[in-house]
Amino acid sequence: MELGTAMRTILPSPTAKAASGEQNLERLISQLPIAAYICDRDGVIKSYNNPAVDLWGRAPPVGSTVERFCGSHQLCYPNGKIMPHERSPMAVGLRTRRAVLDQDVIIVRPDGSRRCAIANIVPLYDSAGRWDGAINCVLDVTARQHAILAQEEERRRVARELHDAVGQVLSSARLRLKRLLAEAGPKSRGAEVGDVLHLLDRALRELGAIAQDLRPQELDALGLESALRGLAADFMRRSRLRVWASVSSIRPALANGAALTMYRIAQEALANVERHAQATRVALSLGRHGGRVVLRVKDDGRGCPVARLEAEKPRSRGMGLRNMRERAQSCGGTLDMRSAPGAGTEIVCRLPAAAGGRHGR
Numbered sequence: 346m347e348l349g350t351a352m353r354t355i356l357p358s359p360t361a362k363a364a365s366g367e368q369n370l371e372r373l374i375s376q377l378p379i380a381a382y383i384c385d386r387d388g389v390i391k392s393y394n395n396p397a398v399d400l401w402g403r404a405p406p407v408g409s410t411v412e413r414f415c416g417s418h419q420l421c422y423p424n425g426k427i428m429p430h431e432r433s434p435m436a437v438g439l440r441t442r443r444a445v446l447d448q449d450v451i452i453v454r455p456d457g458s459r460r461c462a463i464a465n466i467v468p469l470y471d472s473a474g475r476w477d478g479a480i481n482c483v484l485d486v487t488a489r490q491h492a493i494l495a496q497e498e499e500r501r502r503v504a505r506e507l508h509d510a511v512g513q514v515l516s517s518a519r520l521r522l523k524r525l526l527a528e529a530g531p532k533s534r535g536a537e538v539g540d541v542l543h544l545l546d547r548a549l550r551e552l553g554a555i556a557q558d559l560r561p562q563e564l565d566a567l568g569l570e571s572a573l574r575g576l577a578a579d580f581m582r583r584s585r586l587r588v589w590a591s592v593s594s595i596r597p598a599l600a601n602g603a604a605l606t607m608y609r610i611a612q613e614a615l616a617n618v619e620r621h622a623q624a625t626r627v628a629l630s631l632g633r634h635g636g637r638v639v640l641r642v643k644d645d646g647r648g649c650p651v652a653r654l655e656a657e658k659p660r661s662r663g664m665g666l667r668n669m670r671e672r673a674q675s676c677g678g679t680l681d682m683r684s685a686p687g688a689g690t691e692i693v694c695r696l697p698a699a700a701g702g703r704h705g706r
């Protein structure tokens with residue numbers, strides 16, 4: 346992501362490193378507003394900054410050969426399983442001597458609290474150009490992920506309120522009007538009452554659609570597969586595009602939060618097709634491949650320059666793609682966009698399947 350790219354730019358490259366010594370690097374990390382630390386070739390921690398202490402909830406000993414690769418008390422994968430320090434992104438970066446960017450990890454502090462973070466490892470070289478370890482800049486995204494969860498909870502609450510409060514009042518007004526119409530007979534202003542009934546029917550339909558959009562009922566009741574089929578059918582009716590949906594049963598492959606993530610990503614991908622693609626056909630598919638549940642939304646439209654979009658400043662571009670990616674990452678998954686001018690666009694979201702589901706396919 347942006348942080349990884351920025352790191353490649355600011356850190357010494359094999360050719361430019363002669364000018365920057367170890368002290369310069371340490372001064373640089375002490376001024377960084379995000380957590381950063383340096384390991385030598387064996388993974389021994391050589392230095393770290395104050396944000397790293399805040400993130401880890403501890404200040405590990407510098408130079409210890411016992412605690413290597415990462416200063417956190419414990420690390421976990423996004424699915425909650427423990428990640429041994431020797432399998433951490435830093436350990437991988439040191440083993441391969443390559444940059445390891447945008448890796449989702451969970452940091453467990455000594456007091457048991459957890460932080461969601463994204464690790465970015467870039468190799469370092471000494472002034473003679475020899476490989477000399479790596480730096481890890483770790484972005485704390487806990488607040489961002491809480492915000493996404495809070496937003497879903499708020500949507501759920503508003504959907505409930507719309508249904509239970511406004512919907513019930515409208516339904517009750519509609520019933521009374523119908524009764525009035527039946528009692529008074531068509532002669533006494535029956536046409537006007539009929540019009541009001543139509544208006545109320547329309548309001549109820551609109552309300553249902555808004556509540557559905559805020560919190561798709563089928564998702565809770567029938568699962569992701571039915572919800573996606575419904576979404577594809579609604580989209581076909583609304584957009585008049587030809588939609589081909591191939592949705593295999595994946596149950597019990599995704600936790601509830603991840604199912605909602607998948608649904609929202611499909612919603613945004615379809616909305617983008619309608620708004621930007623000038624397509625005639627869309628294919629939506631869901632299936633399980635190994636340990637992952639994979640959603641694809643592919644159109645035959647005009648395509649778009651993906652590399653240019655990714656390079657644009659966050660403020661100058663839309664939120665849809667970024668939200669999709671953040672949602673996927675918050676569930677330990679990935680989001681890829683493939684496109685070529687004139688050759689359509691494909692969005693691929695891969696989320697880890699919950700343990701206990703079927704494999705293969």
Ligand SMILES: Nc1ncnc2c1ncn2[C@@H]1O[C@H](COP(=O)(O)OP(=O)(O)OP(=O)(O)O)[C@@H](O)[C@H]1O
Pocket residue numbers: 617618620621622623644646647648649654662663664665666667690
């Ligand atoms: N299916 C597609 N076909 C062609 N271009 C696309 C497609 N999907 C996205 N794009 C391009 O990617 C850009 C970014 O999409 P994104 O969803 O992030 O923003 P947006 O749709 O413009 O605005 P927002 O989603 O915030 O309302 C779009 O403006 C469009 O140029």
Ligand SMILES: [Mg+2]
Pocket residue numbers: 613616617663664665666
């Ligand atoms: Mg969009």
